Amino acid sequence: MHTHARVGCPRAEKPARDRAxxxxxxxxxxxxxxxxxxxxxxxxxxxxxxxxxxxxAQATLILEILLTRVTSVIAWYHLxxxxxxxxxxxxxxxxxxxxxWPTAFVRERVLQRMAQSALAFSLVAPLAVAWVMSGPLVxxxxxxxxxxxxxxxxxxxxxxxxxxxALTLALTRAGLPPGTAYGVDLLGAAGGCLVVIPLLDRLDAxxxxxxxxxxxxxxxxxxxxxxxxxxxxxxGPKERGVGPLRCALALLVLLGFAAWNGxxxxxxxxxxxxxxxxENPAVFEHVSWNTHSRxxxxxxxxxxxxxxxxxxxMPPELRMQPVTQRLILIDGAAGTAMAQLGDGPxxxxxxxxxxxxxTAFAHRMRPEGAAAVIGxxxxxxxxxxxxxxxxxxxxxxxxxxxxxxxxxxxxxxSGLTRLPEVELVADEARxxxxxxxxxxxxxxxxxxxxxxxxxAGAYSLSENGLYTREAWVTFMRRLDPSGIFTVSxxxxxxxxxxxxxxxxxxxxxxxxxxxxxxxxxxxxxxHGSVATLLISPSAFTEADVDLMQREAVxxxxxxxxTPRKPARQLYLKELSQIESRAALWRYTSSQELDLTPPxxxxxxxxNMLKPRTWLTDDHAIDQLDLAFLGNLRATQTLVYAxxxxxxxTMGALLGPLWARRRRLRGYPxxxxxxxxxxxxxxxxxxxxxEIGLLSRLNVYIGHPTLALASVLGGIILFAGIGSxxxxxxxxxxxxxxxxxxxxxxxxxAAAFALQEPVMAATAGADSGVRVLVGLALLGPPAxxxxxxxxxxxxxxxxxxxxxxxDIGPWLWGINGAFGVCASGLALGTSMVWGVPxxxxxxxxxxxxxxxxxxxxxxxxx
Numbered sequence: 001m002h003t004h005a006r007v008g009c010p011r012a013e014k015p016a017r018d019r020a021x022x023x024x025x026x027x028x029x030x031x032x033x034x035x036x037x038x039x040x041x042x043x044x045x046x047x048x049x050x051x052x053x054x055x056x057a058q059a060t061l062i063l064e065i066l067l068t069r070v071t072s073v074i075a076w077y078h079l080x081x082x083x084x085x086x087x088x089x090x091x092x093x094x095x096x097x098x099x100x101w102p103t104a105f106v107r108e109r110v111l112q113r114m115a116q117s118a119l120a121f122s123l124v125a126p127l128a129v130a131w132v133m134s135g136p137l138v139x140x141x142x143x144x145x146x147x148x149x150x151x152x153x154x155x156x157x158x159x160x161x162x163x164x165x166a167l168t169l170a171l172t173r174a175g176l177p178p179g180t181a182y183g184v185d186l187l188g189a190a191g192g193c194l195v196v197i198p199l200l201d202r203l204d205a206x207x208x209x210x211x212x213x214x215x216x217x218x219x220x221x222x223x224x225x226x227x228x229x230x231x232x233x234x235x236g237p238k239e240r241g242v243g244p245l246r247c248a249l250a251l252l253v254l255l256g257f258a259a260w261n262g263x264x265x266x267x268x269x270x271x272x273x274x275x276x277x278x279e280n281p282a283v284f285e286h287v288s289w290n291t292h293s294r295x296x297x298x299x300x301x302x303x304x305x306x307x308x309x310x311x312x313x314m315p316p317e318l319r320m321q322p323v324t325q326r327l328i329l330i331d332g333a334a335g336t337a338m339a340q341l342g343d344g345p346x347x348x349x350x351x352x353x354x355x356x357x358x359t360a361f362a363h364r365m366r367p368e369g370a371a372a373v374i375g376x377x378x379x380x381x382x383x384x385x386x387x388x389x390x391x392x393x394x395x396x397x398x399x400x401x402x403x404x405x406x407x408x409x410x411x412x413x414s415g416l417t418r419l420p421e422v423e424l425v426a427d428e429a430r431x432x433x434x435x436x437x438x439x440x441x442x443x444x445x446x447x448x449x450x451x452x453x454x455x456a457g458a459y460s461l462s463e464n465g466l467y468t469r470e471a472w473v474t475f476m477r478r479l480d481p482s483g484i485f486t487v488s489x490x491x492x493x494x495x496x497x498x499x500x501x502x503x504x505x506x507x508x509x510x511x512x513x514x515x516x517x518x519x520x521x522x523x524x525x526x527h528g529s530v531a532t533l534l535i536s537p538s539a540f541t542e543a544d545v546d547l548m549q550r551e552a553v554x555x556x557x558x559x560x561x562t563p564r565k566p567a568r569q570l571y572l573k574e575l576s577q578i579e580s581r582a583a584l585w586r587y588t589s590s591q592e593l594d595l596t597p598p599x600x601x602x603x604x605x606x607n608m609l610k611p612r613t614w615l616t617d618d619h620a621i622d623q624l625d626l627a628f629l630g631n632l633r634a635t636q637t638l639v640y641a642x643x644x645x646x647x648x649t650m651g652a653l654l655g656p657l658w659a660r661r662r663r664l665r666g667y668p669x670x671x672x673x674x675x676x677x678x679x680x681x682x683x684x685x686x687x688x689x690e691i692g693l694l695s696r697l698n699v700y701i702g703h704p705t706l707a708l709a710s711v712l713g714g715i716i717l718f719a720g721i722g723s724x725x726x727x728x729x730x731x732x733x734x735x736x737x738x739x740x741x742x743x744x745x746x747x748x749a750a751a752f753a754l755q756e757p758v759m760a761a762t763a764g765a766d767s768g769v770r771v772l773v774g775l776a777l778l779g780p781p782a783x784x785x786x787x788x789x790x791x792x793x794x795x796x797x798x799x800x801x802x803x804x805x806d807i808g809p810w811l812w813g814i815n816g817a818f819g820v821c822a823s824g825l826a827l828g829t830s831m832v833w834g835v836p837x838x839x840x841x842x843x844x845x846x847x848x849x850x851x852x853x854x855x856x857x858x859x860x861x
Contacts, residue, residue: 041175045230049111052222053170053181054188056118059215060163061192061716062199062208063125064088065291067156070129070205073294073331074271075137085644088820090157094164095813096656098173110173111230115223115242117165122216122250125159126257126269129209132156136273163216164816166223172793172808179726179790186720186786193713200291201400203262206269208289210258214251221247274332285326286409288401295401297338297410298327305353306337306380308447308488309530312556314356321353326413328378328402334449336377338405341415348419354384356555358527359446362486362534363388364551365544369441369480372396374429374466375448379406379416382424390442391421396429427767430471431701434764439480446488447530449606465699467502467605468598472509472535481538491531493569497593497608499524499531500571503561504588505605506535508597511581513537519576523548524561531560539563571595600699602834611832642824656810667807674855675796679811681852682788683818684825685845689748689781690715691826692838697774700759701767710771715782722786729787731794737857740791741849744784748843751781752836788849789815795856 041049067087094117098105105113132152138145171181199208224244261267266281273279281287286297302322310319324340341347354360363371363384371390373381376397385393395416397403403426406414416422425432429445448466465471475485487506489498503524510518520539525532540548540563552559560567567573571591578584588595593608667675693715698707730736755777762773793808829838 041226041230045226046176048222048226048229049170049174049176050180050184052114052118052219052226053167053184054191055215055219055222056121056163056166057185057188058192058195059121059125059212059219060091060160060167061189062196062212062215063129063159065193065196066200066205066208066212067129069200069289069291069294070133070271071137073205073274074133075275085153085642085820085824087153087156087160089817090160091164091167092813092817092820093157094161094166095168095809095816097161098165098168098809099807099813100656105169105173107173110169110175111223111227112242114166114169114174115220115227115247117162117169118216118220118223119242119247119250121159121162121166122213122220122254124162125216126206126209126213126254128155128159129206130269133206133269133271134273136276136278138276164813166219168809168812171812177727177790178793179723182790183720183723183726183786186716186723190713190717190720193716194709197291197709200289203258204267204270204287204289205294206267207258207262210254210261210269214254214258217247217251217254221251271332277332279332286405288404290399290401293330293399293401294332295399295405296329296332297405298329300324300326300340300413305339306378307353307357309358309528309557310353310356311358311527311554313554314353314556318353318356323351323353326378326410328405330399337380338378338410338414339380339383340413341379341383341418343415343418347415348383348387351380351383351387354380354387357384358525358530358532358555358557359444359486359488360384361525361532361551361555361557362442362444362484363390364555365534365547366441366482366484369483370394370438371442371444372433372440372478374443374445374475376402376406376416376424379414381444381446382416382422385442385444386419386421392423393419393421394423394425394436394438394440396425396427396432398426398428400426428465430465430474430699431767431770433474433478435766436478438478439483440478441480441483443475443479443483443485445475445486447490464598464603464605465600467505468600468603468699469505469508469512470600470699472505473512476509476513476535476537479537483536485535486532487535488530488532491526491529495593496531496569496571497595498606499526499533499560500575500591500593501588501595501597501605501608502531502533503572503575504584504595505597506533507575507578507584508581510535511584515539517579519561520563522561522563522576523559524567524572524576525552525557526560527555527557599834600696601836602830603695603699604831607831639828642821642828646821656813670855672807674852675792675807675811676814678792678795678849678852678856679789679815680818681845681848682785682792683815684822685744685842685849686719686785686788687819687822688826688829688838688842688845689785691823692830692835692842693778695830695838696755696759696835697778700763701770701774707774710774711778714775714778715785718779718782719786722783723790724786725783726787726790726794729791731791734857737795738853739850740787741846741853744781744787745843745846745849747784748781748839748846751777752839752843785846788846795853 064087132155137148137152167185170176171178171185174181196208199211203211220242221244224242224247228244261269270281271279283298284296285299286295288295302324304320305318305323306325306327326338326340328336328338330336339351342350344350355363360381367388367390369390371385371393373385373393373395376382376395379395382393382395403424406416406424411417416424445466472485479485487502489502491499503522506522507518510521515521515537517539521536523534523540523545525534534548536544545563548562549559559565560569560572561576567576574587575584575595578587585596588597592610594610595608596602598605690712694707694711697711701707701710729740731740758773758777762770765773793811796807796811826838826841829841
């Protein structure tokens with residue numbers, strides 16, 4: 001039964017350094033006639049195949065990241081994960097199709113089918129994205145809205161299914177060495193991660209999907225050329241493939257459409273429904289996309305001042321004062337107003353209304369000295385800081401497109417750059433503050449939450465890194481001893497979850513800084529649905545408290561917590577009276593909502609649901625938090641998405657197994673289970689490690705765009721290099737076959753052990769150094785993880801036999817499907833137990849491979 005499995009054994013005694021592509025190609029060539037593969041291709045055809053694999057992998061990653069952006073604009077960021085999960089299951093469906101219908105992918109037609117599926121992907125992807133952008137997508141509240149979401153994901157799954165066919169054939173039936181083919185696939189995907197950043201920074205989403213389609217057409221062209229160079233067997237007219245000419249024509253057409261769409265004043269391929277509302281592009285003065293947001297600016301209008309929570313005693317003439325302004329929307333929902341700054345002798349005086357907003361209260365207590373604003377937005381906090389007399393005023397804004405509005409196209413309207421005391425910085429606030437050596441009297445952070453997913457992962461808010469103990473300690477160390485760090489969040493009187501967690505975070509941060517009694521350093525004010533917290537490194541003096549009380553009464557805002565006054569609301573009263581750090585953690589972890597202070601190891605400020613309430617009905621969830629925020633419902637969506645992904649995965653994998661059960665009788669049950677478990681574990685392990693690294697290094701590196709490029713791209717890049725090196729691992733030797741899983745497991749464990757001390761030691765370095773450190777930390781485990789798939793295929797291939805069907809496509813499907821499921825499971829693990837637990841699970845998955853390799857190696861003897 002195992003004679004065929006031994007074709008490579010006579011070369012098993014050669015040194016590992018001599019085992020390269022030539023050996024793999026000879027092995028592939030001898031196995032191909034038994035496994036339905038084409039013969040090992042000639043050198044020219046092989047190069048064309050590798051280039052084609054690289055291009056379609058690049059197009060696939062661009063499309064995947066693009067969909068997180070599109071879904072965050074059309075609907076809400078937490079739906080992006082579900083949609084991507086459904087879409088990526090399409091790749092599993094493509095792999096399963098190759099396994100189920102081998103007659104459609106016979107040896108003579110493998111290259112033809114690769115060209116056809118890649119070309120179909122290039123044409124279907126823009127159509128699928130156009131279809132989903134043409135209609136609304138609403139939150140899941142009942143069965144019909146759930147079915148609408150399934151239809152949305154199903155439309156996007158179609159192009160992924162097509163590219164899944166092409167990649168499955170390339171990796172398992174094109175006659176290529178598995179390690180090299182998989183490595184090229186990963187290198188192409190890493191290139192997609194890098195390319196999508198400048199594409200989205202310069203083009204809109206519709207144009208980018210056309211570019212992705214053009215790349216896939218280029219891949220189809222390469223496959224068609226390989227088919228010709230490979231001396232494809234003669235076929236009749238009905239059997240001819242798509243041909244290089246048709247692929248080249250599709251490439252040119254898609255590039256032409258991309259140029260037309262990108263140059264149009266109103267792109268024809270664009271979202272027409274945003275957050276359930278039909279969008280008219282004619283109302284916008286400006287529209288731009290980048291990797292973590294879509295920014296729109298309305299045309300100029302005059303209206304009452306845009307304030308978060310104006311005090312009760314605000315003069316009516318100020319409250320109704322007509323202000324010339326424009327509305328900036330991020331992803332169609334998170335809004336901020338840009339007021340026009342006139343060019344008169346005292347333009348700031350026209351904006352005195354800003355002083356009545358509760359978010360600006362700190363300026364009443366500290367009206368002089370340097371000030372910093374985290375999140376410039378439309379510029380209102382910057383204007384108020386300059387109006388009261390702060391100099392300099394440093395505005396730090398993550399979104400470069402917003403900074404570009406103030407410094408470029410809307411420079412005259414905004415007027416911020418005309419103020420000599422104002423400095424605008426396009427950077428992530430935490431990393432900027434770590435490097436900045438100035439001291440500030442006031443640092444303001446008002447309602448920083450855009451509800452937008454980052455390109456790095458469709459459930460990771462970029463603002464999470466601003467709401468951790470380590471971040472707040474960094475900000476307070478940039479204050480003068482008497483300075484104030486002020487944060488405003490949403491307030492719900494009967495269930496002040498965000499406010500309570502903000503208070504707990506402030507107390508934990510003050511204890512970290514050495515404060516003996518945090519309550520003496522805290523003032524919490526509230527009006528309407530906004531609560532503003534004032535924190536000082538030094539205890540507030542009696543004069544400070546007297547001034548605060550006079551100004552609070554003058555403004556007409558409520559004093560919830562002060563050094564003199566305990567709160568009336570139960571949560572806030574009990575929290576403010578806690579006297580020790582240990583008691584704080586006991587109390588916050590025992591409440592209905594998770595109020596524990598977020599840390600860099602568990603940086604999910606906005607997600608307060610505990611596992612026992614994950615499946616609570618929607619009405620009860622909305623009672624726990626302000627319903628319009630959707631933060632708690634987002635957690636539920638993640639849970640439902642993971643459960644549905646698991647169910648669909650089981651159906652997609654067990655169904656084909658049952659359908660071909662007779663053909664699989666040649667495989668002993670234990671051997672088949674070991675092979676399935678092996679590829680399931682590497683799918684789980686890879687994603688657990690990837691999500692864990694993304695969550696942790698995103699906070700460390702700071703800017704989400706840099707984190708996306710360096711972490712996601714870096715993982716895939718190093719994994720691709722590991723796959724390319726896998727041909728040098730002598731897996732045919734029993735000792736190597738048994739124990740090689742220790743390589744990825746030990747490399748990952750060592751990197752994770754070094755992670756925290758290395759990041760702590762380099763936290764103050766500039767962004768370039770932090771990127772290099774991040775790559776150095778993720779490189780070794782990623783190299784080890786890249787070995788898993790190609791070595792697994794070789795290990796299973798060595799167990800083959802004449803009567804056994806090729807299960808490579810099905811195993812590829814298992815790997816992809818479990819990877820999709822793992823993305824939701826890994827996020828859930830991080831939210832409940834923290835990022836270290838997620839990384840630990842990933843290491844454990846690779847360690848468990850030892851059981852699978854043991855079963856496979858022992859049965860081969």
